[in-house]
Amino acid sequence: MAGKTLAANRLRSTLTMLGIIIGNASVILMVGVGQGAQKYASQQFQSLGTDVIFVITGTDNARRNVIAPPNRLVLADAEAIATQVPTVRSVAPQINGSELAIAGNNTKRATLIGTTDSYAIVRNAEVSSGRFFNEEDIKRNARVVTIGAAIAKELFPQGSSVGQTVRIRGTSYEVIGIMSEKGAFLGTNQDDTIFLPITTMTNRLTGKTSPYGVAIGVINVSATSNDNVDAAQFQISNLLRLRHRTSDINADDTFTVRTQQDALEIVGNITGALTILLAAIAGISLFVGGIGIMNIMLVSVTERTQEIGLRKALGASPSDILTQFTIEAVILSLLGGAIGTAIGISGILLIAAVSPLQAGVSIGAICLSVGVSGGIGLFFGIFPARQAARLDPIVALRSI
Amino acid sequence: MITTNAIAPISQSSDAKREIVRLTDVCKYYGQDDTLVKALDDVSFVIKEGEYCAIMGASGSGKSTCMNIIGCLDSSTSGQYFLDEEDVSDMEERDLAGVRNLKIGFVFQQYHLLAQLSALENVMLPMAYANVRPKEQKERAATALERVAMGHRLNNRPNQMSGGQQQRVAIARAIVNNPVMLLADEPTGALDSHTTAEVMELFGELNTSGITVIMVTHEADVARNTQRIIWFRDGQIVNDRLSPSDLNHVL
Numbered sequence: 264m265a266g267k268t269l270a271a272n273r274l275r276s277t278l279t280m281l282g283i284i285i286g287n288a289s290v291i292l293m294v295g296v297g298q299g300a301q302k303y304a305s306q307q308f309q310s311l312g313t314d315v316i317f318v319i320t321g322t323d324n325a326r327r328n329v330i331a332p333p334n335r336l337v338l339a340d341a342e343a344i345a346t347q348v349p350t351v352r353s354v355a356p357q358i359n360g361s362e363l364a365i366a367g368n369n370t371k372r373a374t375l376i377g378t379t380d381s382y383a384i385v386r387n388a389e390v391s392s393g394r395f396f397n398e399e400d401i402k403r404n405a406r407v408v409t410i411g412a413a414i415a416k417e418l419f420p421q422g423s424s425v426g427q428t429v430r431i432r433g434t435s436y437e438v439i440g441i442m443s444e445k446g447a448f449l450g451t452n453q454d455d456t457i458f459l460p461i462t463t464m465t466n467r468l469t470g471k472t473s474p475y476g477v478a479i480g481v482i483n484v485s486a487t488s489n490d491n492v493d494a495a496q497f498q499i500s501n502l503l504r505l506r507h508r509t510s511d512i513n514a515d516d517t518f519t520v521r522t523q524q525d526a527l528e529i530v531g532n533i534t535g536a537l538t539i540l541l542a543a544i545a546g547i548s549l550f551v552g553g554i555g556i557m558n559i560m561l562v563s564v565t566e567r568t569q570e571i572g573l574r575k576a577l578g579a580s581p582s583d584i585l586t587q588f589t590i591e592a593v594i595l596s597l598l599g600g601a602i603g604t605a606i607g608i609s610g611i612l613l614i615a616a617v618s619p620l621q622a623g624v625s626i627g628a629i630c631l632s633v634g635v636s637g638g639i640g641l642f643f644g645i646f647p648a649r650q651a652a653r654l655d656p657i658v659a660l661r662s663i
Numbered sequence: 664m665i666t667t668n669a670i671a672p673i674s675q676s677s678d679a680k681r682e683i684v685r686l687t688d689v690c691k692y693y694g695q696d697d698t699l700v701k702a703l704d705d706v707s708f709v710i711k712e713g714e715y716c717a718i719m720g721a722s723g724s725g726k727s728t729c730m731n732i733i734g735c736l737d738s739s740t741s742g743q744y745f746l747d748e749e750d751v752s753d754m755e756e757r758d759l760a761g762v763r764n765l766k767i768g769f770v771f772q773q774y775h776l777l778a779q780l781s782a783l784e785n786v787m788l789p790m791a792y793a794n795v796r797p798k799e800q801k802e803r804a805a806t807a808l809e810r811v812a813m814g815h816r817l818n819n820r821p822n823q824m825s826g827g828q829q830q831r832v833a834i835a836r837a838i839v840n841n842p843v844m845l846l847a848d849e850p851t852g853a854l855d856s857h858t859t860a861e862v863m864e865l866f867g868e869l870n871t872s873g874i875t876v877i878m879v880t881h882e883a884d885v886a887r888n889t890q891r892i893i894w895f896r897d898g899q900i901v902n903d904r905l906s907p908s909d910l911n912h913v914l
Contacts, residue, residue: 267779575763577836580756
């Protein structure tokens with residue numbers, strides 16, 4: 264019966280559902296995208312290795328206040344960690360820079376990372392052809408580089424870049440390897456990076472920038488096992504406090520030791536907040552859709568006063584009328600919910616097909632969304648339905 | 664004034680027929696004090712099973728108010744109303760809905776068929792509110808439509824039928840729950856004279872088959888088809904047993 268009435272007013276029913284459709288589709292899409300981003304981020308972290316620890320110069324607080332970090336990390340710190348911390352497997356200090364790389368007529372701005380041969384082990388970095396530089400290259404200050412996939416493509420469009428020469432600030436470097444493609448992650452893109460031995464980098468490009476030796480930005484550390492990550496974090500912290508003479512027990516660290524877990528948590532928090540934000544925005548549109556339903560149902564009650572009067576004359580009790588109008592509202596919003604869900608899922612599948620974001624179709628989001636839209640139909644439908652149920656049959660019949 | 668509103672002839676129960684409608688001192692007032700309107704002023708009458716009567720009077724005479732009260736669509740200010748020997752004066756709206764559903768068959772001037780439903784579905788409507796099983800609803804609705812000679816238009820929508828046909832469907836809907844009376848409010852008001860005659864014939868047939876028919880009308884030609892006329896003026900009954908043949912004197 265309710266279905267017939269709705270079908271008889273197809274255009275109006277569709278327009279009424281539109282709000283719920285859009286609301287539902289956006290909830291599912293937004294939550295899906297948010298969760299996809301979360302999954303993507305955590306996958307990226309997993310690919311770096313879960314036993315990785317980053318020792319970063321300065322603290323979050325200091326960085327935020329744009330204070331030049333005092334007591335910068337130096338190469339000696341990295342060596343100390345490698346030799347004195349028992350739970351550490353490998354240590355790769357890292358210096359960052361940015362230079363113009365030239366090969367023939369091609370130029371490209373590249374991120375420079377000066378590091379040691381352990382970097383490849385600690386950061387799970389693989390070469391697709393050639394090799395990463397080795398201990399020998401570091402000892403010799405060899406002018407060799409291993410370049411990212413995008414750099415290789417840009418500088419050597421003809422292909423086969425291993426053995427070719429790249430010029431950086433007037434010096435020639437031999438390309439000995441190309442990194443596998445990895446894509447951008449958290450603002451850094453390995454594909455746009457040129458790796459070179461840390462000794463070569465300090466001697467030729469950056470120089471010794473700290474009174475205590477070679478200043479470095481990050482020390483990449485891998486623990487002996489996943490279980491030892493926390494122990495390693497603690498030991499590294501203690502060692503560095505000693506080395507940096509942070510004798511006061513209450514004094515802040517001058518460095519940050521961050522594990523993958525920490526980073527994962529931070530990223531999880533950010534993407535989680537993002538998901539909630541997106542869901543909230545989508546939820547508002549769902550709410551607006553509900554108001555749309557109430558609006559149309561109220562119009563419908565006014566418009567169908569005569570029908571209500573007739574039904575009452577034929578024996579419909581107030582609760583019969585209440586039920587009829589409530590069911591109509593619920594059907595509208597459930598139907599809208601179902602259509603919106605279908606659109607949301609297609610959107611998610613589309614996103615998954617064209618982007619690396621593996622946006623998941625969350626069963627939870629679907630249940631929530633359909634449940635909420637049903638609830639909205641009930642909530643916003645009950646008021647107009649009560650208006651209808653309360654109509655005086657004589658008044659209703661007379662309004663011809 | 665020709666007659667006073669005579670006391671209901673309870674004692675004259677020579678024939679043992681059931682009382683379908685008994686109004687006792689029914690008043691219906693609107694407004695208060697200065698603006699008080701006595702739509703019905705101490706109205707009493709009895710209609711028995713099988714009667715065919717018309718309620719007549721000028722507009723504003725109270726005949727519509729009386730009809731609403733008889734139809735359980737409105738409640739009286741004071742007085743008692745027995746429908747089928749049951750006091751319905753102080754019933755809750757919920758129970759009144761049941762009474763309207765099972766005991767009264769309404770026929771309206773504008774037919775009031777639901778446009779989105781077929782003839783059959785329209786006739787099924789009162790049974791839906793009586794919780795009749797869907798299969799039985801269909802059978803009974805089809806039978807009722809055959810009875811009003813509309814058995815060939817079961818699946819037509821109201822807009823595919825003429826006025827007379829729509830009114831026949833409405834009558835089928837009114838009788839489908841086997842009510843104790845048919846209550847028709849100006850049933851021929853929207854019909855031409857030819858169709859009016861047909862519809863009145865149908866009412867006559869239904870009455871002959873034993874159904875009590877009460878009809879509100881202002882058309883003398885229509886009222887002449889009935890057996891008894893209750894004449895209202897200014898909220899009071901002028902004559903509650905006017906014979907149709909005497910109608911000309913009153914007019």
